[in-house]
Amino acid sequence: MANQTRLRHCTSKPRVLVVSDISNEPDDAESLVRFLLYGNEFDIQGLVACTSCWMRNNVHPQDMHKIIDAYADVVGNLNAHVHPENQFPTASYLHSIVKSGPAMYGRQALQPNFHLSEGSQLLIDRVDASYDALWVLCWGGTNVLAQALQHIQNTRPKEETAKFCSKLRVYAISDQDDTSHWIRITFPDIFYICSIHAWKEYPMAAWTGISGDLFGPLDDGAPDKTKITKEWLKEHIQVGSYGSVYPDYSFIMEGDTPTFLYLIQNGLGSREHPHWGSWGGRYGLVDLGGSTRHYADVKDEVVGVNSKKAFSSQATVWRWRDAYQDDFAARMQWTLNDDRSKANHAPVVVVNGSTAGPEHLYLEVEAGSEITLDAKRSYDPDGDELSFRWFQYKEPTRTQSEIHWHFVPDLKLEIADGIESSGAMVQVQVPPAELCAVNILTGEALDKGQTLHLILEVKDSGIPSMRTYKRIVLQVTNKTGLGASGKVYETVTEAIENKSG
Structure with a gap:
């Protein structure tokens, strides 16, 4: 059995707050299930339910709680499979940081005198609580972040607003409401990773490399679909009590997952250097002149399963598919028991x-x-x-x-x-x-x-x-x-x- 103190570990953890339009479709729930399996590598600061262009007037924090309830049954097993210094957060703590954003679409939440949502207040509190950066992972719309920024801009001096913004790191799954562009224009100094394309033209975005070939053609058949099929997921992911809360996908698998694959501490990426590349893709500065800290899609050249070269932004993600899917499957095995001799470790x-x-x-x-x-x-x-x-x-x-x-x-x-x-x-x-x-x-x-x-x-x-x-x-x-x-x-x-x- 592996000596627990010799397991892979990290000496620091990125502070992370997830904003999700969970229940818009199954992929947000899928991503949250995977996210919590890597909770020992993150300092999770918040889980906020939000709206998006796909679900404009409702938020569903209760669906986050359901997944955390399932996590509660296996967190003891999970802790047996990681370094003693990198233990998983408790379920009670995770329940306590689930909040709701504005239950309305986009910039409606920025109306004068509109109350600050509990999700936006949590984001403000978490930024203020530390000198370290807060990674805001946006899986849906961004009005939780926009509302927080508007509040800071209206209530604090310019220097304090700039200080607040300097501690933000945003990775958004494209633009899914009408606040994201406003954020980048109004606060250009915010470190902001986001694919840019025409409205809802999501197949053009880098993050679709996670599994976009389930929904339509991708790089002329270069990616291998084997480990993203429903059959593979049923055999390797939907196992045990925790795997049972991982739903079947409707369109693609886990479209939001690249946001935290980018942060996984496996030695490949460097979170302050988006152009280096990682499981979560690779991004470059839009303007080298310093007018903005927006990072957008770049391309990788990769030989696919069809033996042809693909040159695309999606390839910056799918090139690692075997690795991130195998890793997910291995971690799901950790949930089944606390015997390290019955599971694999990195x-x-x-x-x-x-x-x-x-x-x-x-x-x-x-x-x-x-x-x-x-x-x-x-x-x-x-x-x-x-x-x-x-x-x-x-x-x-x-x-x-x-x-x-x-x-x-x-x-x-x-x-x-x-x-x-x-x-x-x-x-x-x-x-x-x-x-x-x-x-x-x-x-x-x-x-x-x-x-x-x-x-x-x-x-x-x-x-x-x-x-x-x-x-x-x-x-x-x-x-x-x-x-x-x-x-x-x-x-x-x-x-x-x-x-x-």
Whole structure:
């Protein structure tokens, strides 16, 4: 049986408040069931029932309570499967933070002298209670947040309003009422992740990569549907007393889930860096000039199950589908009993003496140099065999690029742990300066070049398998000023054409 103190754990938790139009359709209930299974990795600050364009005049907090009641029956089992320092919240606490937002659509809640809803008051209280950021996950409309912001704007000095906004982190599942755009226009400094498209054109949004191919074509059949079908969910998720409150989907499965997959502390993502990518997708700043902190869809290039390359925003989510569905199924097994020998637990990953937690490993590396990355201290708490997969994640480098064109040079990887190779050690050849540390317009050598991202995925042999990651962020340096071309170009197009030629 796994030693509980050797289970994967995190030293800090993001403060999270969920706003959901639960009961509009089954997918919000599905997402809440999954969300609570990751409650040991979050500091849950509130669960607020709201309206949306799909359900304009009613809120249903009672349906949150029903799921928490089911959670109450299994939380003891869940706590046996996680690190002692990362225990799950009690059901009584969760019941106490369920609140209601305005039972009306969108900006109707912003009418003069309209009373502040209990959900909006809770949001204000939770922001004020800490210096740390509050992640507001919007699964429906955003008038709970809008009402809170309007109240703050009307009752506090400008400096205090700015301070309040600086502590907000919003991840919204597109715009589902008429307050979201108002929020981004009125409070542009709020960190705000949201797909942008014409009204209700949701198939265009990145978050539909979670399971949008259940409802219509997605990336020419590139995603594998196997683990999102009703048959798979019945066998792996709708098990036991807690699984019984996970409903069948009507349209797609768990459309709101990417908001918290983004925050799961498995070593892949970094919540303050949306362009890095995670199970919850990848997003980039709309304006690099600083006029807004709105992050919107970007694209990943992924080879699908059909062996074809897909290049889409949805691919930033579905590329991880096997991993997040297996992880969900494994955690659902935790609800069945408190015997750790009868369930799987995630690997713990250490690279070059890094922490064993979700923090990334940052290294400054000279252009053209070679480094060794060693993950041999990684382990599986259940004693399962581990497989190691190293891969370069090029898209984050492209998204952050201001100086370099969208050409991202390859990191050359070579397994370096001998004949009895497990893949736990790899040698990395950093590209030469002319490929990653030269200004493409002026031809001048740069002291600091591109930031390259290398991902280690460690997968265990348990059933269902679980994965943990370590992101190695390589900041290329060029201390000796190599690679200068002396060629000056007037336009980026000219530079690219000469590069390709």
